[in-house]
Amino acid sequence: SQTIHQWPATLVQPVGSPLSLECTVEGTSNPNLYWYRQAAGRGLQLLFYSVGIGQISSEVPQNLSASRPQDRQFILSSKKLLLSDSGFYLCACKGSETQYFGPGTRLLVL
Amino acid sequence: AQSVSQHNHHVILSEAASLELGCNYSYGGTVNLFWYVQYPGQHLQLLLKYFSGDPLVKGIKGFEAEFIKSKFSFNLRKPSVQWSDTAEYFCAVAGGGYNKLIFGAGTRLAVHP
Numbered sequence: 001s002q003t004i005h006q007w008p009a010t011l012v013q014p015v016g017s018p019l020s021l022e023c024t025v026e027g028t029s030n031p032n033l034y035w036y037r038q039a040a041g042r043g044l045q046l047l048f049y050s051v052g053i054g055q056i057s058s059e060v061p062q063n064l065s066a067s068r069p070q071d072r073q074f075i076l077s078s079k080k081l082l083l084s085d086s087g088f089y090l091c092a093c094k095g096s097e098t099q100y101f102g103p104g105t106r107l108l109v110l
Numbered sequence: 111a112q113s114v115s116q117h118n119h120h121v122i123l124s125e126a127a128s129l130e131l132g133c134n135y136s137y138g139g140t141v142n143l144f145w146y147v148q149y150p151g152q153h154l155q156l157l158l159k160y161f162s163g164d165p166l167v168k169g170i171k172g173f174e175a176e177f178i179k180s181k182f183s184f185n186l187r188k189p190s191v192q193w194s195d196t197a198e199y200f201c202a203v204a205g206g207g208y209n210k211l212i213f214g215a216g217t218r219l220a221v222h223p
Contacts, residue, residue: 044213094209101154
């Protein structure tokens, strides 16, 4: 079965600083990968998904971008963080019937 | 656009009480429905799912959910909760391709001994 790694686990960044969150997947090849965000008091919102290397689809307009440089690596980035980027970021991988989730990164922008 | 609505954001129960968490979705096509759970300090994990067939589905740890198509609902139930059921529960719908999930806002359940 798939194992999803995310780092860092927590991050505190100042407004205007850059961001790079990394997700790697083990136990599968050519998976569909997803980035979700949970803002305070809200549900999980799909930000990006990828069906292959270099293929990124954005679900909502925002200050973030995603990249997939390798088959099992998915990166979430920002050039300049906003306060509204604070939240809990989850990486997910498509399984046979559902999605498997990583442990998440808690980001606080001050 | 698809959306998922969970009626209760916080629920507090005593052990052995019955649980029902409401979930309604809006989507015009065929949907797959899910309940996920996140226990404190753990990953989000699948509790149960509905794809087709019997609208009453059973999941892990004694949970079940009923899909009522006419009401666009997929409520989660458990007849007798335990302290270990304390967690956050998310209803989700997949539709529109690429297995994208649309989540509700979540319900935080606290079970007191």
